[in-house]
Amino acid sequence: MSAPLLEVEGLSVRFPTRNRVVEAVRNISFSVGREKVGIVGESGSGKTMTGRAVLGLIRPPGIVEARKMQFDGTDLLALSEREYRSIRGNRIAMVMQDPKFSLNPVMTVGRQIAEAYQVHTAASRSEARLRTLEMLEAVRIRDPERVFGAYPHEVSGGMGQRIMIAMMLIPDPDLLIADEPTSALDVTVQMQVLAIVDDLVSQRGMGLMFVSHDLNLVASFCDRVIIMYAGQIVETCKASELHKAQHPYTRGLLASLPRVDQPIPRLSTLTRDEAWKTEPGVDARIL
Amino acid sequence: MPASSDTALLIEHLDVRFGKHEDEVHAVRDVSLSVRRGESFGLVGESGSGKSTVLRAIAGLARDWTGRISVDGDDLGPKRTKAFYETVQMVFQDPYGSLHPRHTVDRTLSEPGRIHEVENIDERVNELLRDVGLGPEFRFRYPHQLSGGQRQRVAIARALMLEPKILLLDEPTSALDVSVQAEILNLLQRLKAEHKLTYVLVSHDLSVIAHMCDRMAVMNAGRVVEEMTVDQLRRAEPSHNYTRQLLKASLGYDRAAVDALETFD
Numbered sequence: 062m063s064a065p066l067l068e069v070e071g072l073s074v075r076f077p078t079r080n081r082v083v084e085a086v087r088n089i090s091f092s093v094g095r096e097k098v099g100i101v102g103e104s105g106s107g108k109t110m111t112g113r114a115v116l117g118l119i120r121p122p123g124i125v126e127a128r129k130m131q132f133d134g135t136d137l138l139a140l141s142e143r144e145y146r147s148i149r150g151n152r153i154a155m156v157m158q159d160p161k162f163s164l165n166p167v168m169t170v171g172r173q174i175a176e177a178y179q180v181h182t183a184a185s186r187s188e189a190r191l192r193t194l195e196m197l198e199a200v201r202i203r204d205p206e207r208v209f210g211a212y213p214h215e216v217s218g219g220m221g222q223r224i225m226i227a228m229m230l231i232p233d234p235d236l237l238i239a240d241e242p243t244s245a246l247d248v249t250v251q252m253q254v255l256a257i258v259d260d261l262v263s264q265r266g267m268g269l270m271f272v273s274h275d276l277n278l279v280a281s282f283c284d285r286v287i288i289m290y291a292g293q294i295v296e297t298c299k300a301s302e303l304h305k306a307q308h309p310y311t312r313g314l315l316a317s318l319p320r321v322d323q324p325i326p327r328l329s330t331l332t333r334d335e336a337w338k339t340e341p342g343v344d345a346r347i348l
Numbered sequence: 349m350p351a352s353s354d355t356a357l358l359i360e361h362l363d364v365r366f367g368k369h370e371d372e373v374h375a376v377r378d379v380s381l382s383v384r385r386g387e388s389f390g391l392v393g394e395s396g397s398g399k400s401t402v403l404r405a406i407a408g409l410a411r412d413w414t415g416r417i418s419v420d421g422d423d424l425g426p427k428r429t430k431a432f433y434e435t436v437q438m439v440f441q442d443p444y445g446s447l448h449p450r451h452t453v454d455r456t457l458s459e460p461g462r463i464h465e466v467e468n469i470d471e472r473v474n475e476l477l478r479d480v481g482l483g484p485e486f487r488f489r490y491p492h493q494l495s496g497g498q499r500q501r502v503a504i505a506r507a508l509m510l511e512p513k514i515l516l517l518d519e520p521t522s523a524l525d526v527s528v529q530a531e532i533l534n535l536l537q538r539l540k541a542e543h544k545l546t547y548v549l550v551s552h553d554l555s556v557i558a559h560m561c562d563r564m565a566v567m568n569a570g571r572v573v574e575e576m577t578v579d580q581l582r583r584a585e586p587s588h589n590y591t592r593q594l595l596k597a598s599l600g601y602d603r604a605a606v607d608a609l610e611t612f613d
Contacts, residue, residue, distance in 0.1 A: 101440055103525040178508075219395065247394035247552065248597040256606040274525060281600030317530035319559030321598060322582060327537070328530035328559070 064134075065092035066236055066268040067115065068346060071128035074110045074119055074292075085110040087292040090343035093236065095266040097259070099300060101277035102289035103314075108272045109158070111289070112238040114269070116155050117145045133235060152180040156242040160221030164213040171197075171209030174228045181232040196227040201253045212253035219246045226254060230261065236268040237261075244275070255282055276303065276314055285347075288314075293342035310337055355421070356514055356546040357383040357406070362415035364401050375401045376413070377570040385513075387548040388540065390557035390578075392594070393567035399550045400441075402567075403516045406548070407438045419514065430464060437507035441519035443499035447491040453477075453502050454474065454487045460509045476505040476585035479542075481535060508543070517549045521556065534561060554598040558582065566591045568612050 074086040086107040091098070102108045110119070117137065119125045130137040132153065136245055140148070157163040168301040174196060175189035184192065190209075197205035200223040203252040213221060226242060237258065259282070261267045273279050281285055288296040288311050296308040306312055313331035364376035376398040382388040391399040404410040406417055408428035417424045419435055433551050440446040447456055456603040457476055474484055480501040489500055500520060507515055513584050520536070521529040534558070540547060551557050557564050566588065567576045574588040590612045596605055 103527065116456070217395070231611055249394070249593060252597050252601060252606045253609060255601055256603060259601075259603055276526070277600050281602065296511045314526060317552075319529045319530075319533065319555040321555045321595065324578075325559065330530050330534065331527035 065094040065347065066133055067093040067348070068129060069115065069127060069133045070130075071126075072111065072114060072130065073124075073126045074107070074114050075124045077122055077125075084292050086114065087342065089289075089292075089294045089342055089345070090313070091287055091294065092298075092347055093268045093270055094347065095262065095267045095268050097262055097271055097283040098286060099271045099273060099283035099286045100289060101273060101276060101279050101286055103274060105291075106289040107292040108289050109240050112155060112240055112270060112272055114151055115238060116149055117142075118149075118155075150177065150229075150234075151232050151237065152234055153223060153236045154229040155238040156222075156225050156229045156231065158241040158244065160213070160218065160225050163225055164221060166213050169209070169211075170211050170213060170216065170224050174224065174231055176293075177228045178231045192231060193227075196231050197224070199230075199257060200224075200227045201250065201257075202227075219250055222246055223250075223254060226257070227281075227325070230257075233265075234267065238270045238272070240272045241274070242271075243250070243278075244273070251278075278320065280304070285345075287345045288317075293336045293338075294345050295337060295340075295343060297343055297345035309334065353421075354385045354539055355382050356385040356387070356419070357381075357389075357548065358416070358418045359402070360416040362402065362405060362413060362417065364398070364405050364410050364413045375410075375570055376405065377569075379415075379567075379572050381478075381513075381565055381572070381575070383546060383548060385546055386544060387563065388443060388561040389550065390561035390564035391550045391567060392552065392554055392557045392564055394552060394594075396569075397567040398570040399512070399567045400518050403438065403518050403548065403550055407436065407516055408432070411438055415421065424592060433460075433512075434464060434510045435512055435571075436514045436516065437510065437512040438505050438516040438518065439507050439520050443503050444523070444525050445494055446489075446503050452488050452490055453482075453494075455540075456502060457506055457509060460506060466510070468565055472509065476508055479508065479539065480505045481531075496524050497531060500524065500532055504532075504535065504539070508539070511543070512545070514548065516548045517547055519551055520549070522551065522553065529556075536560070554581070566594065573612075 070090045072086055072089050075083060076083045083192045100108045113119055114125050127138060134344050171193055173192045178184055178192055194205045196208060197208055198244060202223055242253055246254060257270060262269050271283055280300050283300040286298055286300045286303050289293050290310050296306055296311050299308055316329040317331055359379060359381045362376055362379045366373045366375055391402060393399045399409055405413045454473060457473045458469045461472060466472060477484060477486055482498060482501050521532050524532060547561055553595060558581055561575050561578055565572045568590050574586060574591050586595060593609060
C-alpha cells in the first residue's frame, strides 16, 4: 500500500489549567488512507480534539505535540499559520457537530457556501452560485433556491447540518474530518447524507475521519474503527469485526446497547477499570 | 377504544395546532391511543412527527388541543389540576436544560413536595435520592457539579416526588452516552417494577423503544401510521412502508438501501 493520506505519530493534546494539566489526547498514532476510518468513544475520550489537532485548530494555552503529523507529503507540524490556511478547508475539511454554532448567523446560507468555494478556487460569483445550488441539491435539500437565500436561523437543525456538509465538500477536499456529522439528523436523512460521503470516498478517493459515538453506525459504515478511551487508542480493528472486539471497554460499550432484534432483560453497564488509563495505547497506523 | 378500568391513559382524536392563520402548524392530527395500566407504551418517529407534542398536550404544556384525553377514566379539561400532577409527571430530554442551574438538588426535589404539601419532605428527598441510585452526598449539589447521567437521575427523582402513576418520558436518554443510557434505562425499568408505574416513552431510537416497551405507535407528519407490539417489530413484520424503512435504517448503514428510500408526507 502506498503512503497514507494522513499519518500521525505520538500526538498529544494538553490543556494547562490552574490546578493541573488536562491531557485530552495522550500519545496516539494512527493513519488515514483513502478509506473511511471511524473514531469512536464517549464524551471526553479525546476524539474531537484529535480531529481539531490535525486541522491545527487547538489554540493556546492548549498544547499540541507530535513526533510526526504528515498529510500527503506535507509536514503539518512545520506549517506557518498562513500555510495552514491554504490546506485547512481546501484539502482538509471538517464538519463540526453543531450547525448552530458553526454557521455565520448574519450571512445567508448560500453566500457562506459560495464563499467557501471562492476562497479556494478562482471561480466567479455566478459560477460559485451554480456550484452551491448543485451542492445543496447533492445533500438532499429539496428547495435549493429557497435555502440559498435563507439565514441559518430559518433552517432546521438537520438542514443546518446538511448545509455544513455542503460547505465542507464544495472545495473538493482530500481528507474530510466529520465530527458527529449526522447525530442531529433523522435516521433516514442520516443514511442519505452518509451515502453522499461514501460515494466521494469510493469514487474520488477521499479520505474520511468519522468521529462518532454510535457504534452500530460506525460498524456498518466505516472500513476501520479506532476506539478511544481517556485520550488513548485502546483498540483498533476492521469495522466488520467490531463485534469481535477484545478490549473490555469496547466489549462493554457494545454490550450496553439496547437491541431491536432481541429482548435483553437488563442492559449490562460499563465498569471502568483504572488500569485502562495506564496501559499503553495501541498504534492504529497502517503503513 | 372503550375506556376499561385498566386503561391508564386514553387519547381520542387528538389534534394540536400551533400559531395562527397562515403560520399555523398542525402538529398532531387525529391521534388516538390507549395505554393500559402498568404498560410501557412507546411513541417513535422522526423529528417533527408530533411525538413530543402528544406528550406535551397530555402534560398541559401544549394548550391548543382538541379531542379527548382521559387519565384514569377522567377527561382532562383545558387546565391541569393539582390532582393531575399527582398522577402524571414528565421527564424531559435535556438534563442540562431541565434543572434550574441555581437550585440545589435538594431544592429541585423538594419544590413539588412543598407545592403539594407533602409531609416529611426531608425524608422523601433522601428516599428519592437512594431510589435513583444517588447517595445523600448529592443532596446539596448544584446541577453543574453533576454529570449528564446524574442530572437525569435527579430529574427522574423529581418526577417521582409526588408518587405519580404515569410517567411521560420525552427522549430521556438521547443526550447521554451509550453506557450512561444503559444505566438510566435499567433504572427506569427497576423503578417501574418497584412503583408499579405506567410509562409513555417518546424516542427517535427504535432500539430504545424495543428494549423498554410492550407496545408502540409509529408517528409521521403528525399522524399515527401504525400501532403494533414490540414482538411484531422484532419479527420484522411492520405493515406500513414507513415503519419498515425506519426499522431498516436503524439497523445500520446499507448503501444499496439508501437509493430505495422513499419520502413520506
